[in-house]
Amino acid sequence: MWDSYLYFESESTTKAFLQQTYEECCIPKANVYAFQNASKFIYYIKQARQYYSSASHSDILVRPLLLYYGMVSLLKAYVLTRDPDYPSNTRVLQHGVTSRKMKKSYYSFAEDEVRVQKEGLLPYLYSFLNKDGLNEKYRLQNLLAVIPELQPAYQRLYKQITMTSVSLSSHRNFEQLCTIFYLPEFVLDEVHLTYDAFIHYLNRYNKGKASFAASVIEAPRGIIRLEWHHPENIHVTENGDGFENTLFTHDYKGNFSFKIKMDKAHTIPEVVTHYMIMYVLGMLCRYETERWGEIVFSFMSEDMYMIQEFLTLSARKFPNLVYNLLLKERYIFRIE
Structure with a gap:
């Protein structure tokens, strides 16, 4: 480096x-x-x-x-x-x-x-x-x-969980031009929101051109499936600013995490x-x-x-x- x-x-x-x-x-x-x-x-x-x-x-x-x-x-x-x-x-x-x-x-x-x-x-x-x-x-x-x-x-x-890993789909959806990703279902309980309300919650913290949308395909039990849309990049790994959202961060290896607990420090x-x-x-x-x-x-x-x-x-x-x-x-x- x-x-x-x-x-x-x-x-x-x-x-x-x-x-x-x-x-x-x-x-x-x-x-x-x-x-x-x-x-x-x-x-x-x-x-x-x-x-x-x-x-x-x-x-x-x-x-x-x-x-x-x-x-x-x-x-x-x-x-x-x-x-x-x-x-x-x-x-x-x-x-x-x-x-x-x-x-x-x-x-x-x-x-x-x-x-x-x-x-x-x-x-x-x-x-x-x-x-x-x-x-x-x-x-x-x-x-x-x-x-x-x-x-x-x-x-x-x-003894506290303040972040959870984001699972990215390597598949590129060329029909909808978006990135599919997954989060543990317990995040909905942590933020006290339903799935649809959680999508609105994510979009409140956008700081660029990207946006989030609900997935029409139901996810396996225990996880939730979401879509990340960007007008210029199909996959989030191709975007220099990642998710372009305050709630997401990444480590030095490029792996993304979602911030569960949200306050000024986050x-x-x-x-x-x-x-x-x-x-x-x-x-x-x-x-x-x-x-x-x-x-x-x-x-x-x-x-x-x-x-x-x-x-x-x-x-x-x-x-x-x-x-x-x-x-x-x-x-x-x-x-x-």
């Missing part, structure tokens, strides 16, 4: 990429901005690569901090593609989030909270990704609940979710060194299981998420 970022470490290709991106955003003097920002963009990417490389060889005592600053460098590169004058002031260089510096005597990572500030990198980044506003604060367990790869660990640790982009969680972990190992050591090395903490799962996943997935944002496509890097 990081080899793909080499495309952005060449001045000529970076200039061309930035100019095209600025032109697509209708930014005046796109060629001038591309020339001015090429070196800055390249150094953001190179710095991020070094942070992630160092994190992969570092002890867990300091790894979250390295991963967090690697995230910051990647996000600054993305923001630069949307705002050629970034940073226009020192306020946008702040973290944009905060957490309680001094933790309580009894500390639970899942119950900790991250608060969103009015200014800084996070709210500024979010303004380019989502029209909906951010909450003032988020509980970490709710953020962990919306990362698909963590769902097995989440269910095991917290509507934010996954890059924002990773950023918030990693910020708290970075602050723990930076300012709460003794407590962080107890979490890492104590057999008494159940937090370490989820933290380790998240650190491993985020180191692999976050650069992939930003790469997708930069190129406006859904790229899947498979490990052979």
Whole structure:
């Protein structure tokens, strides 16, 4: 995956990429901005690569901090593609989030909270990704609940199901030009809706050209059968934005999941979710060194299981998420 970022470490290709991106955003003097920002963009990417490389060889005592600053460098590169004058002031260089510096005597990572500030990198980044506003604060367990790869660990640790796998039909329906997919029937009970009402519920969260429809063919017992329609793509796997719906997400292997539990934490982009969680972990190992050591090395903490799962996943997935944002496509890097 990081080899793909080499495309952005060449001045000529970076200039061309930035100019095209600025032109697509209708930014005046796109060629001038591309020339001015090429070196800055390249150094953001190179710095991020070094942070992630160092994190992969570092002890867990300091790894979250390295991963967090690697995230910051990647996000600054993305923001630069949307705002050629970034940073226009020192306020946008702040973290944009905060957490309680001094933790309580009894500390639970899942119950900790991250608060969103009015200014800084996070709210500024979010303004380019989502029209909906951010909450003032988020509980970490709710953020962990919306990362698909963590769902097995989440269910095991917290005894809750917040996502379920989507089964896609490989068959392409050329008569109706749609994708057939299946969900477990229990999702209807979870959202307290009938089958027809569930179709309307799905369509409320569309954010593109796609739409959902009921299937005329009855599904086997225990599952429900649905149709996904798109004017330009027959199969959802061919669409760069997937289902184009807030209720659906996908893991880094391209497998789709449906979000059963819906709240504000479920509507934010996954890059924002990773950023918030990693910020708290970075602050723990930076300012709460003794407590962080107890979490890492104590057999008494159940937090370490989820933290380790998240650190491993985020180191692999976050650069992939930003790469997708930069190129406006859904790229899947498979490990052979």
